[in-house]
Amino acid sequence: METFVPLGNGEVWADDSGGDGLPMVLLHPGVGDSTIWDPVLPALTARRRVIRYDSRGYGRSPAPTAAYSPAADLGAVLEHFGLARAVLVGSSMGGSAAINLALDAPERVAGLALLVPGVTGHDDVVPPGFYEEVGRLAAAEDLEGIVRFGLSVCARAGGGTPESDPAAAAQLRAVLPAWFSNVGHRRTDAPAFDRLGEITAPAVLALGELDDPGLVRCNEQMAARIPNCRLVRLAGCDHFPSLREPATVVRLIEELYTEVAGA
Numbered sequence: 247m248e249t250f251v252p253l254g255n256g257e258v259w260a261d262d263s264g265g266d267g268l269p270m271v272l273l274h275p276g277v278g279d280s281t282i283w284d285p286v287l288p289a290l291t292a293r294r295r296v297i298r299y300d301s302r303g304y305g306r307s308p309a310p311t312a313a314y315s316p317a318a319d320l321g322a323v324l325e326h327f328g329l330a331r332a333v334l335v336g337s338s339m340g341g342s343a344a345i346n347l348a349l350d351a352p353e354r355v356a357g358l359a360l361l362v363p364g365v366t367g368h369d370d371v372v373p374p375g376f377y378e379e380v381g382r383l384a385a386a387e388d389l390e391g392i393v394r395f396g397l398s399v400c401a402r403a404g405g406g407t408p409e410s411d412p413a414a415a416a417q418l419r420a421v422l423p424a425w426f427s428n429v430g431h432r433r434t435d436a437p438a439f440d441r442l443g444e445i446t447a448p449a450v451l452a453l454g455e456l457d458d459p460g461l462v463r464c465n466e467q468m469a470a471r472i473p474n475c476r477l478v479r480l481a482g483c484d485h486f487p488s489l490r491e492p493a494t495v496v497r498l499i500e501e502l503y504t505e506v507a508g509a
Contacts, residue, residue, distance in 0.1 A: 251299065251326045253319055259306035260299035262327060263291040268356055268507045270333045270499070272298040273320065273340025275362075276425075277400060277485060278417035279305030282337070285492035290499065297332075299323055301339070302431070303424035310431035317346035317435045324354060333503055337361040338485060342371075346435040348445050357506040358449040358472075359499045361487045362457055365468055367437025370460035373399055384426070393418045400485035402456045414486050442471035449475040450502045452495070454483035461485075 247264060250257045261280070270290065272283050280298045290296050300307040302314055320343050324332060333356050336344035341363025348355040364371045376399065383391040390408075396418045397406050404411030449472050453465035469477035478498060483490045 251323050253302075253314070253322050255312035256302055256310055256314060257308060258299050258302060258319065258323065260297060260323060260326075263294075263296045265291075265295035267295060267509070268331065268333060268503070269295040269297060269327070269329050270335060270503065271320070271323070271329070272296060273334065273336040273343055274298070274301065274304065275338030275340055275485070276364075277338065277396065277414075277421065279421055279424075281305065281420075282417055282486070282488050286488050286496050286499075289492075289496045293500075294503065297323070297327060297329075301424070303427045304421055309423070309427035313431055313433050315433050315435055316343035317350060320344070320347050321351060321354070330354070331356045333357040333359065333499075333506060335359040335361070335499055336363060337488065338364050342366055342438070343435070345438050345442070345445070348447055349438055349441055352444075352446050355447045357502045358445070358447050359502050360449060360451040360468075361495065362454050362461065362465065362483075362485050363451065363468065364461075365439050365442070365464065366435050367439035368464050368467075370464040373458045373460055380425070389419075389422055392422060399458060403454070403482055403484040403490050404486070413489055417486070417489075439468070439471075442468060443473060445472050445475075447474075448502065448506055450478060450498050451475055452478040452480055452483075452487060452498055454480050454485060454487060454490070456482065456484040458485070 247262045280300045302310040334344035341360040401414040408415035451469040469475045
């Protein structure tokens, strides 16, 4: 069931597969919208209630017109669907929001499946000079240049070019409007890296060994700090795990779900 979730000063598009049992919420990365879950969605919804949504400005969600917090928006989505607890599956930007909610409201989070996650309060989440180069290309109105640059940084497993990796290129092209519309509206949630030891939910963290080296190091440190966290290294993966290794992603999510729900 598709719907728009009101957020007080905005709204986001969401889709609820329906079903019984402990629900699962999918949070997309900044390099894609909720369609990035399409390769894994059929396998997950065949057995679970799965909710996914587009963050403000992404996909089918309107651009923000006021300041917002990604973690607070996630909490509002849970409230809208009446979810007391859920397994959170977060990729990159979505992983960061999931972590912040797990710290702010641990009773709401039954488990954390973190795929190449970001985290607030760590300097290596974004490669040095990334925003500056995106800004330079934007000033030159070279949107395709931004796509090409982004792929060279975070899509090495696919060859790092639009020609070699059309699926990842399509995701990046689709989210560029959000990158610009969200500037000045998206608030950075409170630093979480130094608080990772407070997380109580069982977790799995999958890093892509072909991802940016700084983020790989960050992910290794995150997994070491989060109690009860299983670290999985995806040797042939970059920053797009649901596109590169969908079967592995489904398996990791299902293993965590079974651990926390018992079924």
